Amino acid sequence: MRPRTVLAALAAGLAAVVSPTAAGPAHANLLTEHACSATVSLDRFSDALDKTTYDGTFVGNLSALAVDRDGSLAALADRSSLFRLDPRTLAPEGAVRLADERGADLDSEALVIDHDGTRLIGSETEPSVRRYSRDGRILGRLPVPDPLRVAPAGRATANQTFEGLTLLPGGRTLLAAMEDAISGDSAGTVRLQTWRRTGHGPFRLAAQYAYRADDGLGVSEVQATPDGRLLVLERGFTPGVGNTVRLYLADPRHATDTSGIPYLTGQPGVRPVRKAPLADIADCPSLGATARQPQPNPLLDNIEGMTVTGRDGRGRLRVLLVSDDNQNPAQTTRLYFLRVRV
Template structure:
């Protein structure tokens, strides 16, 4: 997603600054015994800026909105929101190996945001323009398009806000359920409640609309990415930006399995008699060690940037290996940065 500035009231800005100030000493004390710890549940192994402001075969390497591992060859797919899919040798090396241009049915560019590599190695890619989810072949041909509920379409066709729809995309364990996260609330819904839409795979391999769930975001934040964990829960990124202060990025584990299907609930007011997705904070990235990172604009921690993509790349010592990536928006004051986390859920 293009860089967005969250316009906050003076009260909200003051509250955010107070939270960040209060979190600093407490986080430093909690991490004093482990220089890589972000929290008791998350540690940062390293980061890499190796691909920042580079090109490959004439394509700008950046604007990354999603990551996915190809289980067949171990490569890492990195999706640009400027309508390109880059193949990297692996999450560790980040060496570019191929690039595939993407387009819609008319040949127009996509605002491509979410990515899943399916079991047949086709690519499911969401665009937040309409929004849409299309299935692509490995060489970029459109094979299928999934249905989208009317309410989730961008106004005036629906109630979604422009640039705030299908940011996250993930396939749940077993491969039978696809889930997409809206970044922001629908018009008429409470501003801190976003909808997660699912699709169920049919015996013929197509996807039909499934249940929808409500997820409550922290004040002023949206959901840029979700990833399913091996046990059926979700890792959820929440993110925001305040000019002159910088980014806020938090990582949650969430469990949709007992949440109410809200597909037939017209307006989510926050007072509804429904069960929303339960979430637990794993870490606020501001609490991670900077490990020598530098920032090109004000940030509460120089490690931070516009983090937007996430992939689970494996497991080690009862922790998930998780890679995050920031979207530099092809902007001189932002960085394409990969973050290597270990997460205990």
């Protein structure tokens, strides 16, 4: 099936889920506009996966989403599991364990499904981007610039490396987003690393860009739009207050290539990736959501994953978000169904 047809089928399937279990309160449905901002609306949310298991595996810790070639939804857990979800019911239909070359678990945070069905998995342990087959076999590993490696091998901080991964239109450029700044760069200046390939050849290191996150926030996910721009999720957490999650539209096409610039502190002439706000998720209607810990809006949780599932009849992107519950009883695995005008 062609990718466009797959996306259309998935979007139709997701739109058809109207059961109370999947959709929350009855008024949280696709037929009503629930504005988060002038450009973003929330159709509904689903807690259907919260604190569930599949074939003995905990279904949670979800950090990334992707549309698979067969129209199913892939959901990546940061504890080395990749789930296949039914696009209509969100019910798990399969699970694959992932591991590194020694058989050890990954801190798997980012996911892309390539044109041939290969899974590209970003881990923030080293960090790394590995290629896997559908059944979880390692097929290869992409090079990573030394400065982006975790100290002492590089200048990155543990658990603050590759959080987002996306394939740009055309399928030749892969982009990974660091969660936070590396040592020697200005606070909040996040590096976006790209790889390019020719034809069906391997990905090779390519340009790198600087992205400036809001104060106190890091990048938790990136997703390419059909025109080559990026949806960027920025996220932070304040104990006793809760999560901050903001959605931006970013354009790397005129940014400076920073791959040859060792330190991004007070560097004149460096053009960062331009960004424009789309929505603060705290401004979305709560739609009856509840939270198990303090939140500015009970709808909020630790949102980490995002994918574009298609377009609606008005040309808006259908965007699906997921929160990582960290297998914590005070947090929730929640899926958010957005429409975004870009």
